[in-house]
Amino acid sequence: MEKNHDMKAQPWEVDDKARLCRFLCYGSEGDIYTAREEVQVSRKSAEALLALLEDGRGAEVVEVITRYSQDGRAVSVGPCLFALAVCSQHSDLKTRQAAFKALKEVCQDPGCLFAFIQYKKELKDSKNGIWGRALRKAVSNWYNGQNAMSLAASVAKCKRQNGWSHQDLLKLSHAKPANDGVALICKYIMKGWKEVKAEYADRENPEEVLKALSYLEVLEKVKHSSDETEVITMIEEHALEEEQLLTDHLKSKNVWKALLKEMPLQLLMKRLGKMTAKRILEPGSSDTQTVCDRIQNDAILKKGRIHPFSILVALENYKKGQGYQGKTKWETDSNIIHAMDSAFYKTFTHLEPVDKNLVIAVDISTSLSSVVPGTSVSTAVAAAAITMVFASTEANTQVLAYSGGSLVPCSVAAGMTLEQVTAELVKTPSESTDCTLPMAWATENKKAVDIFIIMTNNPIWAFSASPVEALKRHRQKMGTFSKFVMCGLTSNGHAVADKPDRGVLSICGFDLGAITLIRNMALGLI
Incomplete structure (x- = not known):
């Protein structure tokens, strides 16, 4: 713990600020990082965080949390969300205010927001619950800080996580939509498509609302469609992802072929073995060539910030010809191997x-x-x-x-x-x-x-x-x-x-x- 701020610290000394940065990066204040280990955070593993807060440096801590969660410095965002939750429940008013103000920046997606709320629940140290006025306002601001289309897409991709849903958060925060677009999505979350459709059918709606309505209609339509051609058309025209489809849809090879065209490259490379095993990707097919073209597309690699080591891991896993437990097996395709090998070398120019x-x-x-x-x-x-x-x-x-x-x-x-x-x-x-x-x-x-x-x-x-x-x-x-x-x-x-x-x-x-x-x-x- 930092004792004397007047004494000049040596650069190798590990002070509370350094320990906080380690914790935010990989969930431990120590000097050991274990790859692929699931991070378990608690007050015991964040002693420096607590010491800095007790030292009256809450605003500084929140600033560091925000920076580390956004700049790609953290191995996983979990420790940052935990630290923000701790700050949001500290006795110092300015620290709590800073934490809630930073919520929109630190929680970039619903999954992060749900995890933050769960950490707050687990950290609760009183009988009054966590849903005070400050949290209600912060959660309400999170929803109101997005446009209708981005919020609709977020809701569609992540409906529930860590025991929380959008419906839970809207109810408990008493959120009041700040504009027509957010009001539409909140209505959809709380009441469902039928009520939304009936309420908005005869209105003169602004363009943002019309676009969101059209998107929501597609989401509902695909849920009730058993027509393979119709599902594929909706995937291609509206960039739908597998989370928005039904389990029955994912039994179709052609549906998977449509999904692969826009699937995030990191996820695509992890799925190559499975897709080959299921003969969704067959040697010499146009679908396989399309995938190969995407894998080695320089613009896509750069935009996705794909690292050479990520490609190497995916390539070596694919070349093995079977999954880790050996249940899924496939014949490797030389064209896919060549494409990934090419992508490996291209990504070095982006570092x-x-x-x-x-x-x-x-x-x-x-x-x-x-x-x-x-x-x-x-x-x-x-x-x-x-x-x-x-x-x-x-x-x-x-x-x-x-x-x-x-x-x-x-x-x-x-x-x-x-x-x-x-x-x-x-x-x-x-x-x-x-x-x-x-x-x-x-x-x-x-x-x-x-x-x-x-x-x-x-x-x-x-x-x-x-x-x-x-x-x-x-x-x-x-x-x-x-x-x-x-x-x-x-x-x-x-x-x-x-x-x-x-x-x-x-x-x-x-x-x-x-x-x-x-x-x-x-x-x-x-």
């Missing part, structure tokens, strides 16, 4: 640099039987992909590899394929995990490094010497606040540092969230 001096050191087995948990990606290929991500965007990147307790030169250049980089990294078998070597190398060569990224597939990190002590020596000699990220690609994980250090992070396993955290660490955001 934003952190403009730091990096050292990437890889200690990895030549065995390709070792895989990153939760994926079909070998640790060797994962290490190569991660190396490529940073080496392709950062001008000052040095790639090193371990072998027999010494460093081996590693040539990773622009234009190399994933296979070439993988082969370069594993050309000499590893015999030990000595994580001090990269820091020692940089110190001896007087190379100031902003962040060391060290990857290993050793499930147990047995260090003969402390990597943190080597990091401290490098900091002292080079006069720079160097940072150290330990990526145990197959590990269950434990702390590297014996004392809190803002420049040290342990990653167990690997996923897209891990790359987010490495970027955050490099940019000084956690």
Whole structure:
């Protein structure tokens, strides 16, 4: 806990603000991130948040929550929603006001709003309930802050979550629509389509209301349609998604083919195996070609902010030819593999640099039987992909590899394929995990490094010497606040540092969230 604001803190000291940022990013105040782990947040896991609130810094906390929820800094939005719920129930009036004012910005969709309300319910520490005037006003403002079409689409995609529905929230907030468009959607939520249709049939409605009425009519029509051609036409003309269809509709191959044309690319890539298994995508078909064209469309990749590592995970899962439990199996299509491979390389041009001096050191087995948990990606290929991500965007990147307790030169250049980089990294078998070597190398060569990224597939990190002590020596000699990220690609994980250090992070396993955290660490955001 921060005690003395007059004393100048050292950059590696972990103060309450740093712990709050860690919590908002990955749901823990500690220095360990476990990939693909479901985050469980509570007051016990957010001690720094509570300390800052007690210190009278509520407005500052809400500002940080808002920033982290919007800027793509958080691995998941759950911790931000929990923290906002805590702020909204704090004893300080200004903190509560700031939290409710930020609700519209932090809760970008109904799912987030429902989760926020549920957190408030779970945090309730009085017998009076949570639905005071401030929450009623904030929820009402959330609905009134949208136009009719965006609200209609939100309601259609997410009707209920976390035990709450739109009908619940409108009832409990006593929401009063601020305009005709919102009034229409609220009426639809509370009364249903029949009453809305009867009430608006003979009115002279503004254009916004007419468009929303037309959209709602389609949603209702598709619910009662058993005509495959009619359903497909509605999907194509109104960009309907699977959440808006009936289970019976989703038994049709042709309906799925229509959905695939506009399906979000991230979701599409995850579904490729299943779609191939069900023969919705068949080799040489025009539907398969359309999907392949979408996958490698540069504009779609950029708009969807698709990361190379996401494509790699989807590609390796597809190439495996079966689901995780082995129940669903498929024959892979070379055209789909080629399209995803092409997309993998295209997305590198969309990555934003952190403009730091990096050292990437890889200690990895030549065995390709070792895989990153939760994926079909070998640790060797994962290490190569991660190396490529940073080496392709950062001008000052040095790639090193371990072998027999010494460093081996590693040539990773622009234009190399994933296979070439993988082969370069594993050309000499590893015999030990000595994580001090990269820091020692940089110190001896007087190379100031902003962040060391060290990857290993050793499930147990047995260090003969402390990597943190080597990091401290490098900091002292080079006069720079160097940072150290330990990526145990197959590990269950434990702390590297014996004392809190803002420049040290342990990653167990690997996923897209891990790359987010490495970027955050490099940019000084956690």
